[in-house]
Amino acid sequence: MRDGHAVAEPRALIVPAWGYYGAFLLVPLGFIVVYAFARTTGFFEVTFGLSGANFQRLWDPIYLKVYRATFSMALAGTLGCLAIGYPFAYWLGSRSHRRKTLLLLLIVVPFWTSILIRTYAWALLLAGDGPLSSLLQRLHLIGSELALLNTSKAVWIGLVYDYLPLMLFPLYVSIERMDRSLVEAARDLGLGKWRTFSRVTLPLTLPGVLTGGLLTFVPMTGEYVVPSILGGGKSALFGPIVGSQFLNAIDYPFGAAMALSLVAVLLVMIVVYVRVLGRRAEANLGAAL
Amino acid sequence: MNEGKSGYDRMIDHMRRLPVSRRNVLRAAWVGPAAAALAACSKKVGSSASSSTAPTVGGSPAALEDELNVYNWAAYLNPKNLKAFESEYGIASTQDFYASNEELIAKLKGGAEGYDIIAPTGYAVEILAKSGLLTELDHAKIPNLANVDPQFLDTGFDPGNRFSAPKDWGTTGVGYLTDHVSEDITSWRQFFDLASTYSGKYTVLDSSPEVIGAALKMLGYSYNSLAQDEIDEATDALIGIKPDIASITSSNYRQMMQREESYVALGWNGDFFYVKKPHAYVIPSEGSEFWLDNWCIPAGATHPELAHEFINWILTPEHQATETGYTYYASCVPEAKPLLDSAISGDPAIYPSDDVVAKLETAIADPLFLQLRNDAWTKFKSA
Amino acid sequence: MSAIGATDAAARPDVPRRSDTLTDRILATWGALVYVFLYAPIVIVVLYAFNESRDVQVWDHLGLSYWSQTWRDPTIRSALVLSLWTAAANAVIATILGTAAALGLRNVGRRTRLGFDAFMYTALIVPEIVIAIASLLFFTTVGLPLGPIAIVLTHAVFNTSVVALICRTRLAGMDRTLEEAGADLGAARGERFRRVTLPLLSPAVLAGGLLAFTFSFDDVVLSTFVSAPGSTTLPLRVFSELRFGLSPKANVVATSMLGVTLTAILVAQHLLRRAERRAASTGVAGG
Numbered sequence: 001m002r003d004g005h006a007v008a009e010p011r012a013l014i015v016p017a018w019g020y021y022g023a024f025l026l027v028p029l030g031f032i033v034v035y036a037f038a039r040t041t042g043f044f045e046v047t048f049g050l051s052g053a054n055f056q057r058l059w060d061p062i063y064l065k066v067y068r069a070t071f072s073m074a075l076a077g078t079l080g081c082l083a084i085g086y087p088f089a090y091w092l093g094s095r096s097h098r099r100k101t102l103l104l105l106l107i108v109v110p111f112w113t114s115i116l117i118r119t120y121a122w123a124l125l126l127a128g129d130g131p132l133s134s135l136l137q138r139l140h141l142i143g144s145e146l147a148l149l150n151t152s153k154a155v156w157i158g159l160v161y162d163y164l165p166l167m168l169f170p171l172y173v174s175i176e177r178m179d180r181s182l183v184e185a186a187r188d189l190g191l192g193k194w195r196t197f198s199r200v201t202l203p204l205t206l207p208g209v210l211t212g213g214l215l216t217f218v219p220m221t222g223e224y225v226v227p228s229i230l231g232g233g234k235s236a237l238f239g240p241i242v243g244s245q246f247l248n249a250i251d252y253p254f255g256a257a258m259a260l261s262l263v264a265v266l267l268v269m270i271v272v273y274v275r276v277l278g279r280r281a282e283a284n285l286g287a288a289l
Numbered sequence: 290m291n292e293g294k295s296g297y298d299r300m301i302d303h304m305r306r307l308p309v310s311r312r313n314v315l316r317a318a319w320v321g322p323a324a325a326a327l328a329a330c331s332k333k334v335g336s337s338a339s340s341s342t343a344p345t346v347g348g349s350p351a352a353l354e355d356e357l358n359v360y361n362w363a364a365y366l367n368p369k370n371l372k373a374f375e376s377e378y379g380i381a382s383t384q385d386f387y388a389s390n391e392e393l394i395a396k397l398k399g400g401a402e403g404y405d406i407i408a409p410t411g412y413a414v415e416i417l418a419k420s421g422l423l424t425e426l427d428h429a430k431i432p433n434l435a436n437v438d439p440q441f442l443d444t445g446f447d448p449g450n451r452f453s454a455p456k457d458w459g460t461t462g463v464g465y466l467t468d469h470v471s472e473d474i475t476s477w478r479q480f481f482d483l484a485s486t487y488s489g490k491y492t493v494l495d496s497s498p499e500v501i502g503a504a505l506k507m508l509g510y511s512y513n514s515l516a517q518d519e520i521d522e523a524t525d526a527l528i529g530i531k532p533d534i535a536s537i538t539s540s541n542y543r544q545m546m547q548r549e550e551s552y553v554a555l556g557w558n559g560d561f562f563y564v565k566k567p568h569a570y571v572i573p574s575e576g577s578e579f580w581l582d583n584w585c586i587p588a589g590a591t592h593p594e595l596a597h598e599f600i601n602w603i604l605t606p607e608h609q610a611t612e613t614g615y616t617y618y619a620s621c622v623p624e625a626k627p628l629l630d631s632a633i634s635g636d637p638a639i640y641p642s643d644d645v646v647a648k649l650e651t652a653i654a655d656p657l658f659l660q661l662r663n664d665a666w667t668k669f670k671s672a
Numbered sequence: 673m674s675a676i677g678a679t680d681a682a683a684r685p686d687v688p689r690r691s692d693t694l695t696d697r698i699l700a701t702w703g704a705l706v707y708v709f710l711y712a713p714i715v716i717v718v719l720y721a722f723n724e725s726r727d728v729q730v731w732d733h734l735g736l737s738y739w740s741q742t743w744r745d746p747t748i749r750s751a752l753v754l755s756l757w758t759a760a761a762n763a764v765i766a767t768i769l770g771t772a773a774a775l776g777l778r779n780v781g782r783r784t785r786l787g788f789d790a791f792m793y794t795a796l797i798v799p800e801i802v803i804a805i806a807s808l809l810f811f812t813t814v815g816l817p818l819g820p821i822a823i824v825l826t827h828a829v830f831n832t833s834v835v836a837l838i839c840r841t842r843l844a845g846m847d848r849t850l851e852e853a854g855a856d857l858g859a860a861r862g863e864r865f866r867r868v869t870l871p872l873l874s875p876a877v878l879a880g881g882l883l884a885f886t887f888s889f890d891d892v893v894l895s896t897f898v899s900a901p902g903s904t905t906l907p908l909r910v911f912s913e914l915r916f917g918l919s920p921k922a923n924v925v926a927t928s929m930l931g932v933t934l935t936a937i938l939v940a941q942h943l944l945r946r947a948e949r950r951a952a953s954t955g956v957a958g959g
Binding site for chain 1: 717776795808911922937
């Protein structure tokens with residue numbers, strides 16, 4: 001146990017946490033797998049077994065549409081975060097050191113506040129007779145009341161708003177660590193602004209982009225609060241649909257199958273991400289988080 | 290907020306509605322007379338032997354507990370009644386809320402404990418009973434069950450009232466703001482046809498039986514259809530008007546209508562009374578849903594004696610009248626009706642005329658019923 | 673979170689820029705707009721909590737009337753109490769588990785570390801709804817009761833990862849020479865831990881605990897699925913209030929929650945940065 005390092009807290013210290021994960025993370029996730037292959041019979045009775053009935057049902061256009069809608073919404077949200085976040089991270093990277101910490105803090109703080117509150121804020125803001133609507137009407141930018149609330153556009157706004165910081169951190173880290181001399185060299189060689197950006201900066205910061213994309217896309221697919229508050233009960237996204245299998249339809253096996261299939265897709269994405277980034281994946285994730 | 294069912298079919302031709310202005314004036318004025326009426330009646334009732342409110346009615350030898358935990362729809366139990374019960378019996382109470390029968394069932398099935406009183410709709414009573422989640426009622430402890438109109442007893446979903454005591458009943462239909470909607474909506478067909486005219490000003494309940502049922506009735510099918518092709522047709526009709534729907538909600542639609550964010554809503558009759566703007570409520574001519582909500586005691590309730598006592602207590606005409614005056618849903622106790630302000634008792638939205646109901650149906654408790662509608666609902670929501 | 677724990681690379685001297693003042697201006701404007709975008713909604717919520725109008729989204733004038741009304745509501749008060757103690761309880765659990773794990777991880781082989789990391793990151797990345805329903809299945813199948821205990825146990829999973837991550841970052845950035853010095857001077861392991869490691873680590877532990885507290889305090893999804901009726905947390909109370917549309921009470925509660933969370937976060941940040949500065953100022957290279 002003793003080696004070159006003088007410090008030697010016993011390795012056994014990780015056992016309690018690991019055991020906790022085992023009991024309250026691994027086992028529950030295991031239950032999802034078990035339930036996914038079970039069936040609902042009679043009145044909400046569950047028969048365990050190895051039935052593929054749930055997955056067959058999922059292959060129906062009705063549910064494939066849910067997946068399509070969910071993934072396109074998550075993609076749209078991720079792109080929105082990227083579009084807003086990249087220029088911002090770039091700008092942040094060029095601030096003075098002292099300013100940077102403060103500016104970063106100002107980003108972090110809203111992020112750690114409740115997603116419920118922040119989403120609710122948009123419900124307030126986007127209400128037909130709410131402040132934004134009156135402002136826009138007075139500025140004659142819109143003719144009548146703002147009709148954004150309870151639409152998928154509102155959900156998109158909410159998603160971008162709630163997850164923007166998650167995109168910002170890895171982007172910022174990546175931009176920060178970029179070797180600026182390469183950019184300078186490109187400029188010295190006569191490359192224009194945009195060429196420099198696309199040929200040098202962007203590739204160099206790609207790991208950050210991918211990490212940010214992963215960190216926003218994945219949670220967005222499972223979002224529950226935002227569609228509920230801003231979607232007016234109309235959007236059929238994965239989160240609320242799965243939730244309703246448990247809270248309303250009481251079809252646990254089917255809900256579990258839905259959850260399992262989403263996790264499977266996300267797992268594939270994460271594996272691809274790790275492969276693409278290689279060893280830097282862990283560093284990027286860790287730094288970002 | 291209530292999906293009901295439970296059979297009780299009468300004839301319905303078409304609903305007539307009161308001229309709006311008169312209803313408004315009368316509704317605003319009901320408080321005074323109703324309060325006076327209740328005060329007068331309580332003396333009257335108190336002296337009669339049958340509906341007794343004495344604490345130890347029923348002759349149950351078991352001691353009453355000191356706390357009542359209620360799990361109910363929101364705004365569905367008059368706080369005045371609850372307080373009166375508390376002080377009369379010297380007990381404390383808690384209330385928690387659910388927004389749908391499915392939520393109630395899900396929570397109870399998920400092992401939620403600690404409730405003594407719940408208020409499921411008819412089909413939910415059957416589901417809960419079949420799942421072993423209800424306590425059998427001891428009728429010896431609820432003599433006031435005799436106050437209930439026999440037509441509401443011994444129903445298809447709970448023969449012999451083994452598990453439930455009727456709470457109130459209502460209908461599902463269309464409510465709309467008359468200042469904004471120039472047409473007289475009298476049918477589901479009209480409801481569907483007018484959607485594009487009032488696009489963005491429609492809401493429907495967040496509940497598949499009612500909404501899919503509405504489409505089924507419009508197409509001439511049964512509310513309880515189990516035929517996939519009929520349900521598909523109904524779903525397609527709904528998808529057709531989905532772009533015109535502002536929100537799918539069971540709890541927010543009256544607020545939205547009050548704020549004129551919506552003009553037309555598919556909802557429950559009593560809820561529309563919260564809308565102060567001029568409006569009308571209609572049971573569409575093709576027929577709609579009749580539902581009966583019930584008091585039940587969950588299995589494993591920690592205060593069953595008090596729960597029985599509460600059910601008995603609330604089934605007196607005076608307490609029933611207090612309930613209706615608050616929830617705007619009709620009581621199942623006929624003697625409560627005369628105690629109400631005539632604006633309420635005479636309002637066909639709360640008390641439809643006796644020929645109502647030929648085409649009123651109630652939802653059945655069938656696993657296939659739910660599964661078919663769940664899929665259809667997902668299809669509708671993701672359209 | 674690179675603001676937390678990680679130290680910046682040696683500050684680069686600002687490289688002189690060629691041209692691009694226009695680009696700079698655009699970027700700066702963009703930066704400002706992003707901040708407005710981030711903060712405007714929050715400001716609005718807070719403002720409206722002090723709105724005296726009857727219609728919740730129409731601005732009238734400032735006043736405190738809804739505050740007393742809201743906090744007099746017993747359901748809201750009990751929700752607050754429940755939220756506070758479940759957040760505190762699971763923060764304690766998470767802090768203990770996470771800190772211990774971070775310490776132990778320093779001494780394990782690569783494969784063990786990767787194995788543990790898999791669990792740690794899974795808790796953070798898997799969408800919350802999946803963990804929520806998994807927990808619901810777990811508790812109902814195994815027969816454990818839903819409710820406050822379930823809430824505490826479920827929240828602690830995610831939070832253990834949070835604390836572990838923060839402590840690990842801090843430990844990685846911590847200079848071992850101090851600890852080694854302690855060993856060289858003959859301090860026993862326990863004493864070295866108490867007198868050197870722990871004080872150096874404590875800001876991260878506290879910060880992690882505070883963050884765990886705020887996450888739990890604010891959590892909606894996990895609580896929705898593992899709470900039992902009767903155990904309504906404050907966010908759940910707001911969530912269900914919102915079902916009936918916007919409400920002044922929701923504004924008030926939201927603002928109060930913001931206050932609690934902000935305080936906790938700022939304290940956490942302050943602790944971490946003070947620790948960083950102290951580490952830097954004692955002349956020990958920050959690593």
